Each structure stands twice: as structure tokens, then as C-alpha cells.
Amino acid sequence: MTFTSDIKDIVKAHQDVIEMVLQDDVFLHSIQDFCKLVIECYQNNGKILLCGNGGSAADAQHIAAEWQGRYLLDRKPLHAEALHANTSYITAVANDYGFEHVYSRAVEAQGKKGDMLIGLTTSGNSPNIVAALEKAQKMGMKCVGMTGSNPKPEIAPYCNLLLNVPSSVTARIQEVHILIGHIVCQLSEEALFKN
Numbered sequence: 001m002t003f004t005s006d007i008k009d010i011v012k013a014h015q016d017v018i019e020m021v022l023q024d025d026v027f028l029h030s031i032q033d034f035c036k037l038v039i040e041c042y043q044n045n046g047k048i049l050l051c052g053n054g055g056s057a058a059d060a061q062h063i064a065a066e067w068q069g070r071y072l073l074d075r076k077p078l079h080a081e082a083l084h085a086n087t088s089y090i091t092a093v094a095n096d097y098g099f100e101h102v103y104s105r106a107v108e109a110q111g112k113k114g115d116m117l118i119g120l121t122t123s124g125n126s127p128n129i130v131a132a133l134e135k136a137q138k139m140g141m142k143c144v145g146m147t148g149s150n151p152k153p154e155i156a157p158y159c160n161l162l163l164n165v166p167s168s169v170t171a172r173i174q175e176v177h178i179l180i181g182h183i184v185c186q187l188s189e190e191a192l193f194k195n
Contacts, residue, residue, distance in 0.1 A: 017172045031184065050082050050118045051129060063184075075193040083107070123150060150168075
């Protein structure tokens with residue numbers, strides 16, 4: 001049994017989405033705007049909260065770790081928190097209020113005007129991400145949504161900036177989300193700490 005052909009097909013599918021991103025000036029400009037929002041948030045002593053479900057939660061935690069730990073530069077930590085990391089909290093709120101409230105209540109407890117919420121949802125319609133972004137918007141936080149090619153994601157009305165990856169395949173969307181996360185971590189870190 002050999003998988004070489006299948007492996008090449010998967011790599012090619014990844015490459016095709018990356019190529020679409022690379023050729024989309026509007027999308028690239030949105031990544032630049034994302035960088036600027038992050039830099040502004042940190043320059044004003046804000047913090048960044050992130051949320052997602054499943055693989056998107058893992059991506060949220062990965063991105064938060066790059067800011068709070070370090071990405072490339074040896075520098076002071078930046079305040080970033082993935083909201084799903086406290087499992088006792090998540091299970092308590094899910095049990096008592098419903099899973100759709102786990103992130104909005106965390107945003108209400110931890111966020112403030114001038115902070116940022118990044119919501120990752122490949123569909124753009126995850127009820128708990130929608131509720132969190134809505135709460136953050138009402139609190140005066142900057143809101144960034146990362147999703148897939150859904151033309152009308154439910155998170156859209158609550159986002160200052162929406163990054164729609166040009167794919168409907170969950171794996172490809174998440175691969176680009178982590179690429180965007182790495183780009184924004186690198187450029188914000190350099191802007192805040194280089195020299």
C-alpha cells in the first residue's frame with residue numbers, strides 16, 4: 001500500500017489555497033489591517049483574547065502562546081489568552097448556561113474596552129463564537145473573525161475585520177488560519193520590539 005499520490009494531492013490542495021491567498025490583494029490587505037489592530041491594542045496596554053472550537057481552539061491557543069511566550073524575538077511577554085484553557089470553567093458554564101455562552105461570559109469577565117477578541121470558526125456560524133464577538137463588540141473591544149469561504153458568516157456583523165479564507169475545506173481553512181496567526185505574530189512582534 002502506498003499513499004504517495006494521495007499525499008501529493010493533499011499538498012497540492014494546500015498549495016492551491018495558499019496561491020489564492022497570495023494572489024488576493026484584498027485578503028493580503030486584511031492581514032495587514034489585522035497586524036495594525038494587534039499593534040495598536042498592545043501599544044495601548046490592551047490584551048488579546050482568542051476563542052475557537054476543536055481544531056480552531058487549538059489554533060487559538062497556539063497563537064496566544066506565540067504572543068505570551070515569544071515568536072522569534074526574545075522580548076517581554078504580551079498578554080494573550082485562549083478562552084477555552086480553563087476546562088473547569090468551560091464545563092461549569094456549559095452545564096449551567098449552555099455551551100453557546102462559554103466564551104461570551106469569559107469575554108465579559110476578562111475583557112474591557114481597548115482589548116481585542118479574535119474568533120476562529122471555519123464555518124463562521126459557531127453560536128458560541130458569534131455570542132462572544134457580539135459581547136466583545138458591545139463592550140468596545142476590537143473584534144477580528146477568522147473563517148472560511150462562507151459568503152454570509154453569522155459572525156460578520158460583530159467583526160471590525162473579517163478574514164474569509166478562500167476554501168470550504170476545514171483542514172485548508174485551519175492551515176491558513178495558523179499561517180495568518182504566524183504572520184501577524186511575527187510582524188506585530190517586530191513592530192513592537194525590534195530596535
